[in-house]
Amino acid sequence: MTTPIPNPAQRPRADATKDALIRAAVAVFGRDGFQAASTRAIAQEAGVNQALIKYHFANKQGLYDAAIQSIADRMGTEVLPIFHAIEANRVEDDPAASLFALKRMLGAMIGLLAREDAANWAQLIVREQQSPGPAFLKIYDGIMAPALTTMARLVNVLDPAGRLGDPKLLVITLVGQVLVLRVAHATMMRFVGWDRIGDKELEEIRARIGRNLDRLFAETEHAP
Amino acid sequence: MTTPIPNPAQRPRADATKDALIRAAVAVFGRDGFQAASTRAIAQEAGVNQALIKYHFANKQGLYDAAIQSIADRMGTEVLPIFHAIEANRVEDDPAASLFALKRMLGAMIGLLAREDAANWAQLIVREQQSPGPAFLKIYDGIMAPALTTMARLVNVLDPAGRLGDPKLLVITLVGQVLVLRVAHATMMRFVGWDRIGDKELEEIRARIGRNLDRLFAETEHAP
DNA sequence: TTGACTAATTTAATCGTTTGATTAATTTCA
């Protein structure tokens, strides 16, 4: 009824429509938010008829869920390889390797969040964070929690005695240093005097976070 | 016409209405966002007639601007005293005092952002940040820029040689560590296993940020 | 290769509801 039985015969045509709708949905939902984004605007941006939203995704919420899912998938394919590379290397007893892995993970997050071409879907994630719905849980369980847990384990290697306090809360503050680039984007750009984030600015941000990590995990030689 | 000439005679009645509308506007705008918040819902929450929004604030946008302004005023009265206390003390050549002042400023921000009773208006600010309108400039120029500039000056005292790099970008990452409490609230609460932010959690967050600052500005190269 | 047949997909038009805005009448109070 509402969900037609898939037929391999005419799949390509339908898939192209669904792709166009999801791509437009990410852009418009990210720019305007769920409520402010109209199904008519999304359909126009996708270049398809408005009624196709109901046909392919049941309703507006269904299209939104599909857009979130597509972002989660993309984040997974971009971030998970980094996880696996880290897990492959045995960093359990190598602080230097752990620090390097931590920098790599945060550097990847910077690349994902700071780039201007990612503004739309990054903002969609940020919005979803603020009023977490069912879609949020999917991203949290699939991406956020694994990433945070991995980072907490790396922190544990760097600070096995726990002198720095709860690793989890520490990881949150690390993520915050990256998240601020998107969340307080307008404030940051004004304050540091940038008008866009290019490769140069991207590298400056990575260096900034890297230095913060170096200081945070430096061995303070309280020589008597 | 649209803006009635103020008449001292019946001021109190009108002021009570305006206050109720602004209070409700902060709550509903913060909870639902500008578009999703309906003027009927705001009027009902305020316990007044919907048409009074036009009468007192011209239109929905006017009420939104007034709500932003009220938040800016409140932030000013809570934050500016701390600025003045810092400016009163001469910290230009006292790293210890600068570090203490920095902790105090970030601690005040934590108190403003992390408390659950501030969720509504804090979220309103976060939303405004993501799609900065004219109202954003008011808050940026009035609160954000002065705060960030003061913090950058404190950082300069702690790192006069500039070994840590651009103070402004460093300040942004410091603010990010606080902002994350509100922006990634749902993620943080789940990850650290909290269900609410009470006094205990608030103190834990302050301690976390304090330790981060200690490490960041610790003297590593100094011999005894 | 045709050309009717069928299901999947797309389209234009319209439904009822909600929205912000507005009006005219009413109430309040010095």
Add this chain to the structure above:
DNA sequence: TGAAATTAATCAAACGATTAAATTAGTCAA
């Protein structure tokens, strides 16, 4: 009494959702 403030009722516009008709494309008998 009169200006200010409030109220109930209504407006046009935009919204998500829905319908029925039109179009597309693969299937298969001839």
